[in-house]
Amino acid sequence: MKKLKLSPLLLLLLLAPAIGLASPVDKIADLIKQGNAHELAKYFAANIDISLSDNTNVYSRAQAELILEKFFKENRPIAATVLHRVNSSATVNYTVLQLQTDKGKYRVAYTMKEVDKQMVVIELRIEAEKT
Template identity: 25%
Template sequence: MEDVVNAIKTNRIEDLSRYFDNIVPITINNNQTIYSRNQAEVVLKDFFDRNVPKDLLIMDNGSPNASTKFIIGTLLTPSGVKYNIYILMKQKNMDFYLQEIRLNKE
């Protein structure tokens, strides 16, 4: 999860995309769409280019079971806009993959 957080903090979506599964549900301001790996990378790159991360404050994280991890936090932008962020990762084979990401303006 540390790599995922660092990829977002440094706006390196290509690093984040290494954790994408074949399909990636993305919710932005309560509008959810399911994307392919490549589409998800383009959508998130566009989002983070328009909302450059200034910081990502982790409010909660955990592993409800051995095959699932999550992060809940606040994404801060230089313009002062804040987004609530939720990331869910699930284990598939031996690796964890991003199963969902939500970004909703506070």
């Protein structure tokens, strides 16, 4: 019987989700699913472009946290599913989620960009899903 050898790198990749080494893109999706505006704001750029209910503006990290906190209080998240992910660049990522809340479904899109060697959210769009 042959023994299967796993390289340390392959082993790390296989165990990464189990030991909490998820990518920033996945962490953002999980925090949105949890409705955790406070932890989510830690991943925001100093200024972030937010579009919510046809209202688009650039907000500071603190302002954005308050806006999302209000949204999550009014629309309690139940589940989130990644619909689309574009990570063709090591420095920019784009993700689209379907967010199921107690009030309905929303389409959430966010763009992350590397700033000072850290991936931060620079744009967040939340719109009611069209049926």
